Amino acid sequence: MPAPNHPELSHCLQQVLPSAQAEAIPLPLTPAIKLYLINQDFPQQSLSQDEMLAVMNYPAYWAFCWASGQVLAQYLLEQPERVRGKTVLDFGSGSGVVAIAAAMAGAATIYACDIDPDAMMATAANAKLNQVELKLYNDFFDITADIDVIIVADVLYDKENLPWLGRFIERAPEVLVADSRVKHFSYPPYTLIERREGSTVPDLDEFDEFRDVRIYYAHRR
Numbered sequence: 001m002p003a004p005n006h007p008e009l010s011h012c013l014q015q016v017l018p019s020a021q022a023e024a025i026p027l028p029l030t031p032a033i034k035l036y037l038i039n040q041d042f043p044q045q046s047l048s049q050d051e052m053l054a055v056m057n058y059p060a061y062w063a064f065c066w067a068s069g070q071v072l073a074q075y076l077l078e079q080p081e082r083v084r085g086k087t088v089l090d091f092g093s094g095s096g097v098v099a100i101a102a103a104m105a106g107a108a109t110i111y112a113c114d115i116d117p118d119a120m121m122a123t124a125a126n127a128k129l130n131q132v133e134l135k136l137y138n139d140f141f142d143i144t145a146d147i148d149v150i151i152v153a154d155v156l157y158d159k160e161n162l163p164w165l166g167r168f169i170e171r172a173p174e175v176l177v178a179d180s181r182v183k184h185f186s187y188p189p190y191t192l193i194e195r196r197e198g199s200t201v202p203d204l205d206e207f208d209e210f211r212d213v214r215i216y217y218a219h220r221r
């Protein structure tokens with residue numbers, strides 16, 4: 001049976017890749033979580049010049065579950081005490097994978113924040129698909145509630161996002177960051193607590209180094 005398709009999210013993808021669909025698929029590392037992602041057989045190699053430019057101008061990050069997101073979701077499902085009963089904020093939620101894992105792990109209230117309005121739409125659709133409740137925000141600074149834990153996966157691909165590491169620990173007493181992009185990660189008080197292999201879904205055939213996901217933890221003293 002074909003995977004269920006999400007018409008509005010498929011429509012967003014078709015603005016840049018006319019044959020793309022947003023299909024619901026279970027994640028390999030956390031099959032309890034299903035996400036609407038770009039169809040696995042989307043044409044990676046055979047994009048025209050115009051399609052390539054369109055993809056670069058509109059990077060639909062929400063249409064992939066990034067390796068760090070999948071690994072952090074798996075970690076939270078295995079170690080639910082990290083978030084159970086707490087107020088959690090997923091920064092750069094994309095598809096919403098980490099926020100959904102936090103909800104499944106028993107977090108009391110979960111905020112999902114992403115600057116991309118289409119990512120917010122994807123997070124909302126994926127929350128509904130997984131039957132969890134999330135509060136959605138485009139702007140981190142609009143969230144006024146007390147936050148116990150900030151969770152972050154794969155937002156450090158852009159070096160301009162590095163200063164957020166300092167803002168997170170000012171905003172919440174605990175922060176978990178999953179990343180496979182920063183080579184020499186040295187940002188006290190963040191310390192490496194876990195290293196796991198993961199891949200982006202659908203698999204983008206990235207270099208092995210980007211499959212080596214590290215989880216860093218910081219807490220305020």
Ligand SMILES: C[S@@+](CC[C@H](N)C(=O)[O-])C[C@H]1O[C@@H](n2cnc3c(N)ncnc32)[C@H](O)[C@@H]1O
Pocket residue numbers: 061062064065066067068069070091092093094095096097098113114115116119138140152153154155157161
């Ligand atoms: C590579 S995706 C990761 C998505 C998801 N966390 C995962 O692991 O699959 C990075 C996401 O961070 C979002 N993002 C980047 N900078 C941001 C900012 N300053 N505030 C909120 N979201 C941001 C992007 O829009 C994108 O959806």
